[in-house]
Amino acid sequence: MSVKYLTPLLFLFTISFGCRQYPLTGNIEMNGSNKYPMLYLVDPVSFNALASSYAGKLIDSAIIDKKGNFKFDKLPVSNDKKMYILTIQKTGENYPNRLENDPPDSGNYLPFIYQSPEPVKIQSTADNLLKDASIQGNTKGNDEVVKLIKMRLELYNRTIPDKEEVNESNLMELEKAKxxxxxxxxxxxxxxxxxxxxxxxxxxxxxxxxxxxxxxxxxxxxxxxxxxxxxxxxxxxxxxxxESLPLTQGDLFPDFPMPMANGDTVNIYKILGSKLTVIDLWASWCAPCRLENKNTLVPMWDEFHNKGLQIIGYALDSGEKAWKNAIEKDGADRWLHASHLKGDVSPLFDKLKITMIPANYIVDHKGVILTKNLHGEELYQWVAKYFK
Incomplete structure (x- = not known):
């Protein structure tokens, strides 16, 4: 081949290489910070790994240059849409797949959708990677991602109170907000x-x-x-x-044999109320449960028992003395009580697939779950409306 043909070919190769299109590029505004020198590309690999720390598979890493620019070239080729995660980590962080979720507006990662061959371009800030994100490419899918991010932040800021110490007086309100x-x-x-x-x-x-x-x-x-x-x-x-989660509205509460406080064992359907039953799951050592006994269940029983309300308390206790003392002290001896007295090793909780208290199920006279986990004024008003 002569030199006069070789030169144009070299020129074309140079142009082609210089115009190489990377699947993921973007810019991260550093605001003068040098805490974040690296970006990482993570494959969630499964639903469980999505938005969970240390679970995703590292695909690639990229240096953020002095102007905040970055590029990745190892996004897998796929004809299907896939979700990936871009993370930013501080200097010294040993785990590139560590994800920050609390609070959401300070998240150090950004999910995005990629479908080859269309490239994706991301712009954001180092300190608020999630909150300030803009995603271009695979437009419809990533528009939905950005929309979901904004909705999540708005909902969180509107419904979750400012971070405060959790105590027995505000636990139920925080649970309701969540x-x-x-x-x-x-x-x-x-x-x-x-x-x-x-x-x-x-x-x-x-x-x-x-x-x-x-x-x-x-x-x-x-x-x-x-x-x-x-x-x-x-x-x-x-x-x-x-398939592994607890019962929901419309399901039948199991007709479980209940070891009663008087020593008898009775199937729960035999002791349901004529119209409505609150199955209250509690413990003597659970401060919010004790408040619920005194402030909600006692007045509710006094008001609606004669109209067909039953309350059945099941305690996650291990000691009989503490359990029965709490019942008497709270004025909860008005209604029925049961416990296996095995602490956290509860056959009923295993059957219900639950672990947390306070909890409750509100069922009709046939054992059908009408609602669950209502507490305080919300529970009282629901029952009042039912009997209205």
């Missing part, structure tokens, strides 16, 4: 059919994967995704989780 946040987070998405967006929202409901208090959200998500993406691995994983 439930409101979780419920609104998912209910706004029930018309969205994207499995990746629904999975991300569900994981943000509880990054730790604890859905004991909100099993209905997982079960509803499973039902919705089974209609649109039944074969997607995350749909299958979400539905598997739903």
């Amino acid at each position: 439930f409101t946040y979780q419920k609104e987070m998912m209910s706004s998405l029930y018309k969205n059919t994207d499995v990746l967006i629904n999975a991300l929202a569900l994981k943000w409901v509880s990054p730790s994967g604890d859905y004991e208090r909100v099993p209905e959200l997982v079960k509803q998500t499973c039902q919705n995704l089974n209609k649109t993406s039944p074969d997607h691995p995350w749909t299958i994983q979400i539905c598997k989780i739903s």
Whole structure:
């Protein structure tokens, strides 16, 4: 080959190489900080690993240059949409897949959707990677990601009180606020059919994967995704989780044999109220439970027992003396009580697939669950409305 033909070929090669298109690029505004020299690209690999620390698989890393620019070239080629996570870590952090979730607006990671060959461009700030994110490319999917981020932050700031010390007087209010946040987070998405967006929202409901208090959200998500993406691995994983969760509204409470305080063992259906029963799960050592006894259950019993209300207390106690002393001291001896007196090793809790107290189930005269985990004034008003 002559020199006159070689030169144009070299020129074309140089132009081609110089215009190489990276699958993921962007800019991180550092605001003068040098705490964050590196970005990491993480594959969640499963639903459980999504938004969870130390669970995702590291794919690649990138240096943030002096102007805040970065680029990745190891995004796997895929014809299907996939969700990946971009993380930023401080100098000295040993785990590139460590994810910060509390509070959400200071998260150090950003989920995004990629489908080759369309590149993605991300812009944000080092100190607020999630909050300040802008994502271009794979437009429809990533527009939904950004929309979900904004909704999550707005809901969190509106429903969750400023961080304060948890104590016996505010525990139930904080639990109620958390439930409101979780419920609104998912209910706004029930018309969205994207499995990746629904999975991300569900994981943000509880990054730790604890859905004991909100099993209905997982079960509803499973039902919705089974209609649109039944074969997607995350749909299958979400539905598997739903099978291990507690009972929800409309289910039958199990006709469980209850070891009563008087020494008898009685199946619970034999002692249900003629109209309504509150099955209260508590313990003598549980301060919020004791407050519930005195401030809510006692006046509720006095007001509605003659109208058909029954209360059955089941205690997660291990000592009979402490249990019965608490019943008497709280004025809770008005209603029925049971306990296996095995502490946390409770056959009833195992059957119900629960671990936390205070908790309750409100059932009708046939044992059908009407609602659950209402406390304080909310419980009293619900019962009052039922008997109205």
